[in-house]
Amino acid sequence: MPRSGDPRRDRRMSAILGIRADALPAWRALHDAIADADRPTPCRSEPDTWSDPATTELADYAATLCGRCPAVEQCRIFADLNREPAGVWAGALRAPRRGRPPTTRREAS
Incomplete structure (x- = not known):
């Protein structure tokens, strides 16, 4: 994956990819690890199992396969x-938050 070094290009790239700008170097490292792997990574062969595991069994299945993935740390x-x-990332299920986000109250001065 080419390294930009150009902040404007990096901002555009992160917007196109839908990732945080400060996560772009980690995305590149993950992309490189997947490209350099000696075998296909499990998430590339069955992406829906990782991005939206409909059941606990699917999430457990995905997490088990992650343990053998050469890119798990990245x-x-x-x-x-x-x-x-949300989804399964590096063998861990990330569940979407439900409800309203917490609020903080300001003290009157």
């Missing part, structure tokens, strides 16, 4: 930096 780093909200 996947974890990227998912953490990009704050991935």
Whole structure:
């Protein structure tokens, strides 16, 4: 994956990819690890199982396969930096948050 070094290009690239700008280096490392792997990564062969596991069994299946993936560490780093909200990343199920986000109250001065 080409390295840009150009902040404007990096911002455009992260917007196109739908990832956080500060997660772009981790995305590149993950992309490189997948490209350099000596075998296909499980998430590339069955992407729906990872992006939207409909059942606990599917999530467990995906997580088990992640344990043998050569890019698992880069996947974890990227998912953490990009704050991935859901799906299976590096063998861990990330469940979407439900309900309203917490609010903070300001104290009157």
